[in-house]
Amino acid sequence: MADNVIDLSAERLRRKDHMVRGTAADGMIRAIAITARDTVQKAHKNHNTSPLVSAALGRLMMAGQMMGAMFKHPDELITLEMRGDGPVGGITVTANNRGQVKGSANHPNVWLPLNELGKLDVGAGIGRGTLSVVRDIPGSVPYSSQTELVTGEVGDDLAAYFSLSDQIPTSVGVGVLVDTDTSIRQAGGFILQLMPDYEYYLIDELEHNLQGITSVTNMLEDGMDPNAILRHLLRGLDYQELEVMPAEFHCGCNKERAGRAVLALGEAELRDMVDKGETAEVHCHFCGTTHYLAPDELRELLDHATDGAKG
Numbered sequence: 001m002a003d004n005v006i007d008l009s010a011e012r013l014r015r016k017d018h019m020v021r022g023t024a025a026d027g028m029i030r031a032i033a034i035t036a037r038d039t040v041q042k043a044h045k046n047h048n049t050s051p052l053v054s055a056a057l058g059r060l061m062m063a064g065q066m067m068g069a070m071f072k073h074p075d076e077l078i079t080l081e082m083r084g085d086g087p088v089g090g091i092t093v094t095a096n097n098r099g100q101v102k103g104s105a106n107h108p109n110v111w112l113p114l115n116e117l118g119k120l121d122v123g124a125g126i127g128r129g130t131l132s133v134v135r136d137i138p139g140s141v142p143y144s145s146q147t148e149l150v151t152g153e154v155g156d157d158l159a160a161y162f163s164l165s166d167q168i169p170t171s172v173g174v175g176v177l178v179d180t181d182t183s184i185r186q187a188g189g190f191i192l193q194l195m196p197d198y199e200y201y202l203i204d205e206l207e208h209n210l211q212g213i214t215s216v217t218n219m220l221e222d223g224m225d226p227n228a229i230l231r232h233l234l235r236g237l238d239y240q241e242l243e244v245m246p247a248e249f250h251c252g253c254n255k256e257r258a259g260r261a262v263l264a265l266g267e268a269e270l271r272d273m274v275d276k277g278e279t280a281e282v283h284c285h286f287c288g289t290t291h292y293l294a295p296d297e298l299r300e301l302l303d304h305a306t307d308g309a310k311g
């Protein structure tokens with residue numbers, strides 16, 4: 001696209017939750033940043049999360065969205081799971097390559113005192129434990145790896161994952177600012193990564209640039225969008241924006257999938273429900289939707305399933 005043509009679809013995306021992918025230092029740095037207030041607000045509403053869990057879940061969801069957006073395969077899925085001995089127990093998120101993410105927490109209503117920095121104590125909420133990353137490309141065996149949590153604050157844990165598992169020097173920042181009424185005021189993040197052929201001076205340059213950064217949410221409060229955040233983080237390094245991408249909370253559950261889950265109850269159980277005229281309820285723990293399957297729908301499901309088994 002010529003420089004003098006304004007990309008209207010990109011400008012539309014910039015008004016909502018979105019990500020920006022960019023590059024710097026002659027391609028030796030790749031970068032992505034996100035703003036995702038509505039995405040995290042939706043998770044907060046779906047799960048009725050406390051501020052601490054909104055922050056924990058929101059940070060991991062945004063990390064998932066950014067990591068998913070870095071994949072080349074359009075149907076690849078990434079699942080990030082943090083499991084710890086803190087009161088939150090565990091959080092799980094799944095994201096695709098199109099900025100869609102869903103997530104849930106084992107204990108969504110955990111309240112703890114603020115930490116010594118006066119911030120939501122996500123690290124204490126998660127505790128000590130592991131981060132597991134599962135990459136699922138259709139048609140191949142899922143690739144999974146596990147690292148120990150460093151602080152449980154999400155950003156540090158992912159940076160450690162990248163350097164241990166992928167041997168790539170990476171800086172990850174993710175932040176959620178919760179308002180006094182527990183709604184989400186700001187949510188955003190960035191990932192900066194050195195490519196395999198990087199030159200060593202870039203480590204110092206990046207460290208220098210990152211030193212003055214207080215937090216992602218401060219940058220958002222200052223009115224910066226993902227492109228401005230990357231421009232700021234990569235100042236002096238010839239930053240270039242490559243692509244604007246959408247970002248949203250999206251579950252993807254529906255009645256058909258709920259039906260498949262119901263079938264797992266087994267034929268005898270379902271026949272019994274049909275005979276008694278009972279409606280099956282399938283609750284999706286990612287988005288909080290309850291799918292109802294009436295007796296005649298259950299009968300149809302059973303007929304199809306047994307047909308399939310015969311055929």
Ligand SMILES: [Zn+2]
Nearest residue numbers: 251253284287
């Ligand atoms: Zn759902």
